[in-house]
Amino acid sequence: NAELTNTTELEIPGTVAELMEPALGLLPEQATVQDAIEYLRNSDNARQITYLYAVDGDERLTGLVVIRDLLLASPDQPLSEIMLPSPFALTEQMDAGDAITAAVHRHYPVYPVVDGDGRLRGVVRGWRLFERQAIEITAQTGQMVGVDKDERVYTGFWEAFRMRHPWLQINLVTAFAAAFVVGLFEDTITRIVALAAFLPVLAGQSGNTGSQALAITLRGLTLGDMKDQPIARVLRKEALLGALNGLLVGLVAGAAMWLYAAQTGAAGAPMLALTILIAMVGACTSSGIFGVLVPITLRRFGADPATASSIFLTTFTDIVGMGLMLMLATTLVSA
Template sequence: MQSFEIDKTDITKIKEALLQDDNALKSLLSEYHASEIAILFENLNAEEKVRIINLLSIEMASDVLSEMDEESDPATLLYNLEPEKRAEIVEDLNYDDATDILSQLDEEDQSEILDDLNIEDASSIRNLLKYADDTAGGLMNTQFIKVELGMTKKNAIDEIIRQSEEIEEFYTVFVVDEFNTFKGIISLKDIIKAKVNTPIVDLVKPDAVYVYSNTDQEEVAKLIAQYNITSIPVLDEDNKLLGRVTFDDVIDVLEEENTEDILKISGVSEDEELSGNWIEAVKSRLPWLIVNLATAFLAAFVVRYYESTIEQLSIISAYMVVIAGMGGNAATQALAVTVRRISLFDLTDKQAYKTVLKEFSVGLINGAVIGLIVLGFALYFDGNPMLGIVIFLAMTGNMVIAGITGSGIPLLLKRIGIDPAIASSIIISTFTDVFGFLLLLGLASKLLL
């Protein structure tokens, strides 16, 4: 199969097949990978989705459900299926995927589904549901391959083959002692290459990276990315092996964290669902807008304070717009670069100081260049050199303030342990509005009236 994207033709085809009998629909579905059906589902209604799930094999159905985005609500789809079908699908799911899906339902609905499962699966999933969503425990899968330190290669291979019946894919074998204490990892490659009687203790890499069940998911993602590993073991407080987080979970975490960063930096509540409806969007954004209104009033107060200046020199209000706009832009630029840098690297204090210094210089140069252009404009259109000088000074000053606040405020927030992305472009541009107006109108009232 070549790289494949779901396009309009596919949606049309499936819609047509949905009008026909089950056999026609089934034969069309067999052409798609589970992750493709999950994408197609975004265009179908609840009834259509249930019909398709019922036509798929249990294995395929569980794959489709695990591939559906949280936004497409696989939990409701699952809940809408016949109890027997539902139980079979959940039993076929990896525990971590089952937990992810069930955690979107309320406790009563969760119990209704879990009560139909075999005891082992039900208790494993119930156990996983206890961990917080955004921790290693919440991400981990409790199905993995482990061998004991005392085995030889031959026993270990038999053990791996036995355990792998239950497990879809694995790349690393975990090693524990007889008390299930984590002792290290072995790569499949090393096991294959070893001679038949090699003791596992000679093959194990004891310095493997691991995390605890309460480790934050962002930290887990960073470690997997930093050490280039396919899975990371998750331990309890006594170093007993609980499960593993795999690289594919981490890709999802990274996308999620990046979405949160982009939303926060733009003054949207981080938990707004991207495909939520307008009511949810209003709930998520209105509180921020009201906060921003308070900050906008601050800038308005500065303007009111200089009302008589504006009355005598109404042309200044056009330049107010330019200076506030450009200051906001420059601050947004500095903020984006700084927030992204903080999120990818751990900056030392010296690096933080250098960053603010750099943004100061950038603001000074960019401000002077932009200020000169606007000065030229003021000379040409308004023929007033003093007005030009006031505008030049205000523009340069405001862009310097933009650089310092755009870089300094997120760094300061990080330093005191607050998420730096909260210093959204909206908050930052309040500073440039207030200072820009103070500079422009203050200088104008002194030098031009």
């Protein structure tokens, strides 16, 4: 599973080049501290300079000079003696997501950006990376239900409509699949009509259980927590959580069904309650599993792990849950 667990970068579109601004404060590495101070005094842009960058004869970045260190050094020292050599740098072609992952543990105010040959091409300010990250992460909740990551509350009506509607039609097609499964058991529902009222309960309950697993998996992918977590361990935990949650919820729901069926004088109240209980355990267990598998699978196929994940999840859980309940009812409950 090494391949699966190695998929934990942030999903941020675009490259570093898009967030870059021109680099100021380039100096040859042989320049002295006094040269650097003169450079700053004569620069029109001194106030925008956070670090100085030392470069070699081919404009390759060889070091980073913290301006505070100019004060601490003697004036005739060369920059090569006080610079931080081979400093961390982003590359132009780097994905913005990879850059954020690299930056999140460094927290520098400014990052130098180099090309393939190590030549300094510009800088990216740290807050730009974080700002991009915040905007991206807040898009996830919407992406799960088919909202485009570019939509904001001020997006126009028709643009919002154009971006959201296709996913609602896709959701309808997947809902038809679940309805088709229910349709196979029309005779059972005619016989035990209380099952109809329980279909949305089961769908809602397993959907919510699966959404919990989905949310925690997505959060793990986004924050990089999944790096240290074997997928098998996460799957086992969510399957067991689904089973236990399904059991306790199923006991309450089954008891309610028993009471209801007994009160209305329906036949087979105990078996009906057992049907609800088993269906709830089965539906919630599988929804816990799907909650982990959907985002992991989306990621594996190169998609954003959040994209329509809630739509895919409910499709699976509805079909499994309602199919299981109606099959059990058909088998277990005699008229």
